[in-house]
Amino acid sequence: xxxIIDMIMAPEYSFTAVVVLFILMIKYVDKIATKKFGYSLLxxxxxxxxxxxxxxxxxxxxxxxxxxxxxxxxxxxxxWSCWFSLYKGxxxxxxxxxxxxxxxxxxxxxxKVWSWPNLVYTELFAIIACTIxxxxxxxxxxxxxxxxxxxxxxxxxxKAPWYFLGLQEMLVYFDPWLAGVLLPGLIIVGLVAIPYMDxxxxxxxxxxxxxxxxxxxxxxxxxxxxxxxxxxxxTFLRGPNWVYYGPFEVWDAHKVLAxxxxxxxxYFWIKLLNQGLPxxxxxxEIAGIIMTVGYFVxxxxxFNKFFGNKYLKRMGMIRxxxxxxxxxxxxxLPIKMYLRWSINLKYIIFMPEFEFNI
Amino acid sequence: MSETRLNLNRREFFSYLAVGWITFGAAVAGMASLVFRxxxxxxxFEPPMDFIAGRPDEYELGVDERWKNVYGVWIFKEExxxxxxxxxxxHLGCVPTWLPAENKxxxxxxxxxxxxxGINFEGPAPRPLERFKVSLNSEGKVIVDKSKIYRxxxxxxxxxxxxxxx
Ligand code: FES
Numbered sequence: 425x426x427x428i429i430d431m432i433m434a435p436e437y438s439f440t441a442v443v444v445l446f447i448l449m450i451k452y453v454d455k456i457a458t459k460k461f462g463y464s465l466l467x468x469x470x471x472x473x474x475x476x477x478x479x480x481x482x483x484x485x486x487x488x489x490x491x492x493x494x495x496x497x498x499x500x501x502x503x504w505s506c507w508f509s510l511y512k513g514x515x516x517x518x519x520x521x522x523x524x525x526x527x528x529x530x531x532x533x534x535x536k537v538w539s540w541p542n543l544v545y546t547e548l549f550a551i552i553a554c555t556i557x558x559x560x561x562x563x564x565x566x567x568x569x570x571x572x573x574x575x576x577x578x579x580x581x582x583k584a585p586w587y588f589l590g591l592q593e594m595l596v597y598f599d600p601w602l603a604g605v606l607l608p609g610l611i612i613v614g615l616v617a618i619p620y621m622d623x624x625x626x627x628x629x630x631x632x633x634x635x636x637x638x639x640x641x642x643x644x645x646x647x648x649x650x651x652x653x654x655x656x657x658x659t660f661l662r663g664p665n666w667v668y669y670g671p672f673e674v675w676d677a678h679k680v681l682a683x684x685x686x687x688x689x690x691y692f693w694i695k696l697l698n699q700g701l702p703x704x705x706x707x708x709e710i711a712g713i714i715m716t717v718g719y720f721v722x723x724x725x726x727f728n729k730f731f732g733n734k735y736l737k738r739m740g741m742i743r744x745x746x747x748x749x750x751x752x753x754x755x756x757l758p759i760k761m762y763l764r765w766s767i768n769l770k771y772i773i774f775m776p777e778f779e780f781n782i
Numbered sequence: 783m784s785e786t787r788l789n790l791n792r793r794e795f796f797s798y799l800a801v802g803w804i805t806f807g808a809a810v811a812g813m814a815s816l817v818f819r820x821x822x823x824x825x826x827f828e829p830p831m832d833f834i835a836g837r838p839d840e841y842e843l844g845v846d847e848r849w850k851n852v853y854g855v856w857i858f859k860e861e862x863x864x865x866x867x868x869x870x871x872x873h874l875g876c877v878p879t880w881l882p883a884e885n886k887x888x889x890x891x892x893x894x895x896x897x898x899x900g901i902n903f904e905g906p907a908p909r910p911l912e913r914f915k916v917s918l919n920s921e922g923k924v925i926v927d928k929s930k931i932y933r934x935x936x937x938x939x940x941x942x943x944x945x946x947x948x
Contacts, residue, residue: 578877580890666893683904
């Protein structure tokens with residue numbers, strides 16, 4: 425059993441499983457957004473995580489770094505808040521489908537209160553509670569201080585703080601300029617831009633799912649699959665040398681996974697055409713350039729065919745294409761991950777001469 | 783609202799105003815200077831850029847770690863060549879580990895791997911480890927000069943200075 429889990433938790437399989445689970449969640453959202461499912465999920469997760477802790481190796485790896493502790497809480501919180509919003513949304517959707525109004529629009533829920541004292545008091549108590557919690561936390565779990573910094577030595581594995589482990593996991597597949605600068609920048613800009621692009625008034629002030637299916641699905645995919653799950657990989661499934669380790673596997677620094685990563689240019693010129701790499705950089709990288717350009721030139725019209733009719737008119741040209749660009753940039757991450765896992769790809773376009781690698 | 787009124791004439795009002803602004807300005811300037819001071823390190827760690835690494839025949843073939851913790855330099859000696867390599871990963875600047883059993887360097891940050899000669903073969907590292915300038919002094923000892931680097935992808939590894947023939 426544990427061996428099987430160690431095997432299927434490898435990023436290539438577990439990531440696929442999470443994508444499938446995500447699709448199932450959107451498809452069977454009615455079943456998921458019920459109290460019964462919510463409780464079963466809570467029970468299942470508690471039992472599973474509890475079972476993980478009965479394993480000596482898992483416990484050892486887990487408590488090696490104290491910042492693993494909050495992640496367990498956060499996993500529960502993420503799952504809960506996601507389930508809760510779906511639950512509320514479907515509840516309202518059913519009311520609307522039955523000809524009613526959302527719960528939040530009922531007269532008794534529209535009553536207004538003063539922010540002073542109602543809100544301010546709540547905030548005050550929240551602040552006090554948080555402070556107490558943090559103080560207790562800081563006393564109970566000692567901060568994992570290490571030896572003084574040394575520029576010629578790095579711990580192994582060298583892990584970022586847990587909230588950056590998703591980014592660090594992204595860097596495994598990309599050039600630092602992309603995964604370290606461009607993509608994080610786009611994430612921030614994209615999040616800031618969402619309210620300006622999303623002009624759909626549906627769902628203002630009430631929970632809903634069906635009225636905003638596209639928006640919710642896109643956002644949750646980025647959040648749950650491409651961010652939260654990557655953090656989980658980076659935290660629990662990466663050991664020395666940033667090699668994959670199963671949850672029950674001992675961290676042995678000598679585990680070797682043979683990986684010989686190859687660029688598209690090498691696949692194209694050496695493997696396919698059986699000749700050396702050309703001297704001219706553009707000629708050398710032509711296959712990768714065509715692939716990258718093709719991704720946008722073919723992909724975007726294809727996307728338009730499925731979603732264009734509905735959203736192009738509603739959002740307007742500029743908003744629509746901004747959204748398309750953001751979605752296409754987001755999708756480069758899973759694409760690159762699968763290319764790495766399937767054909768050991770290093771870079772699609774590889775120009776170290778200009779520090780430009782995709 | 784209280785009913786007290788300050789009896790101020792125009793001149794007094796402006797002098798109060800001036801005092802207020804000067805205090806405020808001084809406080810901001812003080813803060814700014816503290817911030818500015820904070821930008822500079824209290825302790826500067828600057829190991830010398832060049833060092834003497836002994837005679838080439840003191841080294842065995844292969845990777846040598848003796849200068850790694852002091853100067854951040856790996857010595858690599860193969861048939862005919864003696865080179866000094868940087869220990870900074872070309873991906874994002876972590877310090878890789880030398881794994882003698884696997885005969886490779888492996889970076890702990892995102893898993894890039896390098897052959898003993900510094901060529902990258904796995905993981906995201908876009909280019910090989912950089913090499914430093916090496917030369918022989920009059921006593922036949924090697925001087926490693928970290929201020930001059932040679933990069934493989936620019937074809938610089940065959941430049942004179944990038945290696946010592948042994
Ligand atoms: S810094 Fe070495 S692999 Fe990223």
